[in-house]
Amino acid sequence: MSVVEEQLQQPATPAGPMIRTLVGVAMLSGLLVVLTFHFTKPYIDENQRRAIEAALFQVVPGAVTRRDFVVAEKGIFPATEKKQPGEMRFYAGYDDKGNLLGIAANTRAQGYANLIHLLYGYDPVCQCIRGIKVLKLAETPGLGDKIITDPVFVANFEALDVTLADDGKALANEIVTVKHGSKQNPWEIDAISGATISSKAVGKALNESAKVLLPMLIPHLEVIETIIDEQVTGETNNM
Amino acid sequence: MARKQNNEITWDTFSEGLWRENPVFAMLLGMCPVLAVTNSAINALAMGVATTFVLLASGILISLLRRQIPKQVRIATYIVIIATFVTIVDYSIQAISLDLYNALGAFIQLIVVNCMILGRAEAYASKNRPLKAFVNALGMGAGFTFALLCLGVVREVLGAGKLFGFDLFGPQFEPWVVMVLPAGGFIVLGAWLLLFEWFKQRKAQSESEAVVEAR
DSSP: OOHHHHHHTOSOOOHHHHHHHHHHHHHHHHHHHHHHHHHHHHHHHHHHHHHHHHHHHHHSTTOOEEEEEEEETTEEEEOOSSOOTTOEEEEEEEOTTOOEEEEEEEEEEEOSSSEEEEEEEEETTTTEEEEEEEEEOOOOTTTTTHHHHOHHHHGGGSSEEOOBOTTSSSBSSOOEEEOTTOOOSTTEEEOOTTOHHHHHHHHHHHHHHHHHHHHHHGGGHHHHHHHHHHHHTTOOOOO | OGGGTSOOOOHHHHHHHHTTTOTTTTSOOOHHHHHHSTTSHHHHHHHHHHHHHHHHHHHHHHHHTTTTSOGGGHHHHHHHHHHHHHHHHHHHHHHHOHHHHHHHGGGTGGGGGOHHHHHHHHHTGGGSOHHHHHHHHHHHHHHHHHHHHHHHHHHHHHHHSEETTEESSOTTOOOOGGGGSHHHHHHHHHHHHHHHHHHHHHHHHHHHHHHHHHO
């Protein structure tokens, strides 16, 4: 600090009151924040759980129960409470009798403004994606957020083909986003005109996730059906 | 200002924030949330209420501590106090509705740097008694919410054909998309400012004409 600046700061207050004020205010502030955090945490957790569940039941129609699993090289395991970094987690949706209806997984890709976070539902019977739910996006209102509202675009995901190739190691056809009005194959996504970047991001997110997850998941699909049949009896929900 | 020296609480203490010193239409403070979150009426209302809460709570606390806070550290102290209440609002909105929280995004946290709140702390709460600071903050908050709603209602009706999420015109309505885009915020704000300025000038003109006639 220069001499001139020091002279400007008169009359000088001793350091004591300044430190006392700042420490006192900071402590009060810490106390208030901690109290609020504790008070609101159960409500926030409950809201988040409900948001995930609502999204899952939307992309896996008819599901009433959910189980979390982790897929790895060796097979499928029930997910632990705590998330491990780098694990591939997915949710399985079951009907009231405990039959597997479909699975859902999170994915994301860079959109126009920021990352678009999605949950998509995979139906093992038709080997297709049955629905997507946008969990978080920051796309331009009125343009990019049409990926949620545009009925023609949403119809892309009624049965988006993700059949595995014959060797089971990759998708038979990668998911591609095509120009509006030029969709011809069941693995293509018809983009929204005026929101091409957001549409492409959805296609990319689905493709990246499906081509990694499905080849690992499908050989072990029977495992999650049998595990669940034992677990479901006499038990409702333990999320 | 001599008016602020006395401790009397008048209707003016409350109403100056609503109209004469409206933070948006008269002082043009806190423009960032005004333009950013007013693409729907419900976002505008939530933002207004959240800002009003921070304004009220920080106003009272700063007014209570006004004799304890040394001049050199006052800004730092105000910011810590404001940030505390913003964090409380942030958690509360998450607990109330995640959808609303996602819609408002980073703008809740950014209330901390809303210059209107710091401006009120510095210019009013630090010089007046808690009750007076409270009444004034309530007026300012109401004025801010009113201004946000002015923008939010116009932009939602024109840009989405809805009001508070309810469809107004049916499926035949073609939304005027630019209104919910950032550019629409500037256009609507400009239109409102034009209107308010016109009112003000007309009033000033009729007053000066009255003076001339009196001569």
